[in-house]
Amino acid sequence: MTTAHFFNRQTLHLRPDPSRVLVRPFRPAVEPRDLNAVDKTRANRIVDRVLALSADQVAELLAVTLENFDDRHRNLPEIFERRANEMDRIFDSHTSLSKAQLQLIGAYFLHEYSFEAAALFNPSIVPHPDQSNLEEGCGRFILSLRAVGEGHISSLTFRTGILACDGTVTIAPPARLAGVPTVTARLGDRLEIGFDPASDISERVIFPITDMQANGIEDARFVAFEDGGKTTYYATYTAYSGQGIRSELLETTDFVTFRLAPLRGPAARNKGMALFPRKIGGRYAMIARHDNESLHLIYSDDIHEWGLGTAILTPQFPWEFIQIGNCGSPIELDEGWLLLTHGVGPVRHYSIGAVLLDKDEPSRVIGRSREPLVKPAPAEREGYVPNVVYSCGAIRVGERIALPYAISDTFSTFATLKVAALLELLKAGMETP
Known part of the structure; x- marks a missing residue:
């Protein structure tokens, strides 16, 4: 210099x-690709797959996910839950979701980003x-x-x-x-x-x-x-x-x-x-x-x-x-x-x-x-x-x-x-x- x-x-x-990473929303995209659009049908298929799991399977998968990522982020269960609530307007009506289901669903609509x-x-x-x-x-x-x-x-x-x-x-x-x-x-x-x-x-x-x-x-x-x-x-x-x-x-x-x-x-x-x-x-x-x-x-x-x-x-x-x-x-x-x-x-x-x-x-x-x-x-x-x-x-x-x-x-x-x-x-x- x-x-x-x-x-x-x-x-x-x-x-x-x-x-150094953060988590940001993952949006199943429509075609032609639009980063701000969401394929509602595909999003609901992902939710349906989670809901098809037994309570024990949900608990086990959520525990494994948290073990894998929890030391990389602050208050990760809250982040998962907040993301699922953000996606609520996209999902078809799903009632009586347990906290574990809600958090696991949120995890499927996030990804890590090295900012x-x-x-x-x-x-x-x-x-x-x-x-x-x-x-x-x-x-x-x-x-x-x-x-x-x-x-x-x-x-x-x-x-x-x-x-x-x-x-x-x-x-x-x-x-x-x-x-x-x-x-x-x-x-x-x-x-x-x-x-x-x-x-x-x-x-x-x-x-x-x-x-x-x-x-x-x-x-x-x-x-x-x-x-x-x-x-x-x-x-x-x-x-x-x-x-x-x-x-x-x-x-x-x-x-x-x-x-x-x-x-x-x-x-x-x-x-x-x-x-x-x-x-x-x-x-x-x-x-x-x-x-x-x-x-x-x-x-x-x-x-x-x-x-x-x-x-x-x-x-x-x-x-x-x-x-x-x-x-x-x-x-x-x-x-x-x-x-x-x-x-x-x-x-x-x-x-x-x-x-x-x-x-x-x-x-x-x-x-x-x-x-x-x-x-x-x-x-x-x-x-x-x-x-x-x-x-x-x-x-x-x-x-x-x-x-x-x-x-x-x-x-x-x-x-x-x-x-x-x-x-x-x-x-x-x-x-x-």
Whole structure:
């Protein structure tokens, strides 16, 4: 990796782990194959076969199934039972099902999925709600990552870590188990979902739920949003159906219960929206790209409604001639808004740079990197998508910026940058060469 001289790479790599699995619905499909359709007749034949078993056979088969899978999932009997209840509208009328029959039927309509078997990339980061028992200048954080499994289906997974006072980053190892949330409320594509509060945050996987998300919840850009003394964690992300995309918004205060809703307006038809961490002039503000190459500043009175904004940054240097995008939400400094960017150059070569926006008028660029902070190098550029370094967000901790980023859309790593050195570089970039 070619980097700026003050770009301090950490010696940690977060790599995909195919042993981490969750259970997801199995739907006996109709022909021609439709992943969202269910062959009701075939589903009922499966149920009839289970009901033809004696009570002893049901008990024995359920016990064997649980013995085989129970140590891989939390509360598996409950998951089996919930799945059978979800399928109730598909089944013909079956009365007087025992608990064992219900659970065994549910087991037949689930399958394991290795949600991060292919890639673990495009990380974002926010301060952890719990900053207790840390030395001054250190910070605890929550890291989100895009996990990709079979079929290029993307989901959202989490880690926690600490940036120590000396600039060292440590990441807590993930829990062995993983699971999806329960949908607690649903109105069209607006969802409320929740996890078991006793679960570790690394167990919680937000897997596609709606038809619009069917092929992925991609590239979540998290931000700790401050308003009236209250912190709400928002994330803009891309919902991908397999045919089209839409920007959506995730909201949480505790990383246990989440609300997910589509964004509206012309800007929501594109990828890569990043919310400012507070209102500016009493309005929400967003960095977005809707012309395929430039960054725009958008204001809105409604966090769910986004029109077209004003172009503030266009390609200028060779490493960004194809397009510019954001690498997450702007970071507020005394000197202005620090916005990390990605640029696309020859052979779709992705690099990471930065700009500084005016604190009061963020449409005004007051600092810019002429060269990338980090770009792919021959020694480390192979992967799921070669020649890419990419991030969905960074944070400031004391005198440093903590930047998680992905390499070749395959695995993730970390770097830290001294704020003072970065500001000096950005201001120098605005001077006439």
